[in-house]
Amino acid sequence: MKNAEEIFELLKQEFGDSILSIDKDTPTEPIISVEPLKIHIVSKFLRDNPELQFDSLMCLSGVDDANGKKVKDAEGYDVIEGGTLSVYYHLYSTVLRHKITLKVSAPREDAKVESVENVWKCADWHEREAFDMVGIVFVNHPDLRRILMPYDWEENSFPLRKDFKVPEFYQGMKIPY
Amino acid sequence: MGLLDKEFSDGNIVVANVEDLLNWARLSSVWQLGFGLACCAIEMMATSASHYDFDRFGLIPRNTPRQADAIIISGTVTLKMAIRIKRLYEQIPDPKYIISMGSCANCGGPYWEHGYHVLKGVDRIIPVDVYVPGCPPRPEALLEGLLKLQEKIRNESLRKKQS
Numbered sequence: 001m002k003n004a005e006e007i008f009e010l011l012k013q014e015f016g017d018s019i020l021s022i023d024k025d026t027p028t029e030p031i032i033s034v035e036p037l038k039i040h041i042v043s044k045f046l047r048d049n050p051e052l053q054f055d056s057l058m059c060l061s062g063v064d065d066a067n068g069k070k071v072k073d074a075e076g077y078d079v080i081e082g083g084t085l086s087v088y089y090h091l092y093s094t095v096l097r098h099k100i101t102l103k104v105s106a107p108r109e110d111a112k113v114e115s116v117e118n119v120w121k122c123a124d125w126h127e128r129e130a131f132d133m134v135g136i137v138f139v140n141h142p143d144l145r146r147i148l149m150p151y152d153w154e155e156n157s158f159p160l161r162k163d164f165k166v167p168e169f170y171q172g173m174k175i176p177y
Numbered sequence: 178m179g180l181l182d183k184e185f186s187d188g189n190i191v192v193a194n195v196e197d198l199l200n201w202a203r204l205s206s207v208w209q210l211g212f213g214l215a216c217c218a219i220e221m222m223a224t225s226a227s228h229y230d231f232d233r234f235g236l237i238p239r240n241t242p243r244q245a246d247a248i249i250i251s252g253t254v255t256l257k258m259a260i261r262i263k264r265l266y267e268q269i270p271d272p273k274y275i276i277s278m279g280s281c282a283n284c285g286g287p288y289w290e291h292g293y294h295v296l297k298g299v300d301r302i303i304p305v306d307v308y309v310p311g312c313p314p315r316p317e318a319l320l321e322g323l324l325k326l327q328e329k330i331r332n333e334s335l336r337k338k339q340s
Contacts, residue, residue: 149294159293159294171256173259173296174301175297177284177289177297
């Protein structure tokens, strides 16, 4: 059993600059920030290292941080420019009974994060949902399609983004009340 | 009833209006499409089960649209489902009836403002005969809805469908 700081030190030793920081000032558990295009190799290490053995990905969540600049677009709607989209990974080791939270942040305009689908199989649908709802692109994902919204839903329209605008019509059906 | 009023005294012969007879036959065996969408479907199933017993009014679930007479839209109609509902509706032979059950199917319910995925009322795609309010409606309310539908069928004319 290891606490978050020990895990952070271990990761720092192994990966150096790819591990960005540890945020201990959170109401729940400490969060370790990782480079978005290094998360796959870090995940593999967390799963396979005998001192860590994180065999369970409890949850994978996509988040729109909405920390960019608010601008009005041509039609007068608020649009967010810049800032980041994040993915949070909640890991648990059923063998050693310790937990850790990882976070990766990618720029909003080109949000690319490595897929961990072949590390934890359950990430498959979680990543598809994060793609569907906030539009994070998971590199190397085997089947990155929308999972909840219809397949012919407008491209680049992600309903859980903070600046999402409900379309007027879908297949001839009026959507707003 | 009005149907058996004119029975001859020696029995065996009933004189009735063709319209009355057909309407009576229709309203007494409304087969609904076996179809449920959300939490309202649970209430609909409870209404079909022994406590409330839909079958005593002649309503049983039929698992093909081609032999069904009615469809109860029991729950939230998402945009994805709306396309399927429309297709099911088109497959039901005439005369066909629709009961819209619960707030979601009536007008979008709690999803009216932020429901980017919800159709605000099933009457935007198919014509509804009876609206049953509630969230979800009690089985009694759904039974009332069925009785209202039967009332509607009873007064139908052969020459034109009223709706």
